[in-house]
Amino acid sequence: MKTIRRLAGDESAAPPLFPAPARQPAPLSRGNVIFLVGFFLGLAVLVVGNLVHVPFAIMSPGPTMNTLGEVPGEADGTSLISIDGLPTYEAEGELSFTTVSVLGGPGYPVDAFDVLWAWIDPSQDVLPVDEVFDPEASEERIAEENAIQMEGSQEEATAVALRALGQKVTTHIAIVEILDDSRARDALRPGDRIVRVGDTKATTADSVRGALQAVRPGEEIEVEVTRSGKQVVADVPTTAGAEGRTALGVLLQLDYDFPATVTINAGDVGGPSAGLMFALGVYDKLTPDSLTNGRDVAGTGTIADDGAVGPIGGIKQKMAGARSGGSEYFLAPRDNCPEVVGNVPAGLEVFAVDSFAEATRAVEGIASGRTSSLGRC
Incomplete structure (x- = not known):
């Protein structure tokens, strides 16, 4: 009888006499089932939350820009405010305008997780x-309106600052855009400066609107404009505007004759809320002494032709952005005080202003360290 000898290390020398039974998979425990169900449910919620857009807008703090400094991101060191035709001076410190990042409008939809995170922050x-947005306005229309408002705020800021320095500035009422449904398209042009409407001299946009009420919507009215330096008189068809009032179907803004060329490079920022800080920046660059004395002052507010400072949206986000940007002082429109109270970030002093003159006094007080008499919310 032969002896079968198995050599050590040679597992293939002889097969086992009785093969081991096949191993059956262990059943899932209750805990594992719950974990897997929860995992796939969470995955489904994550996918749906990122795909489903919700009808909300989110307002977040945006960056600040120093009107006395250079345009951020420009390699050639372009000044945010440049002035030709008048002597300018080096300005110390910062006079920064603040911005708000808005998501959720046309072209920038938000999902459920964006909203959830914003509620937490x-x-x-x-x-x-x-x-926040006109539901009938397109992304292009909103951008166009923001650009028009920004241009208008820069013009009015320049006018206010120059007048405060004793410079002569002449104001005109100009057509900036003719609306698609306007019947005045064949008679008027963008850039026309309105001299009179009917028998009324055009001194303000309200004077133009008031003069139009002398006729019924659809009737013609005589309008005199200045176009490329020439006087043009035309019988212009009117249309029905808001609340059935007679309108021309045009957008108006103030236009000026300045004694100097002032260029403000605000990048892609739109809207009118930087007007106050633009005016302070132009004013500081045209005065020999530093308005801030090296202090870091931020702020916000619209500016009107008469120097009035108006309220804006997103004041909470703008204060937060100013503090994140390093500012210790903030100028807020007085009409925004109800939203300021309770939302001021630690380390930020807020002063309430309602005119350019008051804002100038506030910055001078900050510069000298005498702020006890300044208005606050």
């Missing part, structure tokens, strides 16, 4: 999108 606000 105290520096952000969530609003119904229709409260």
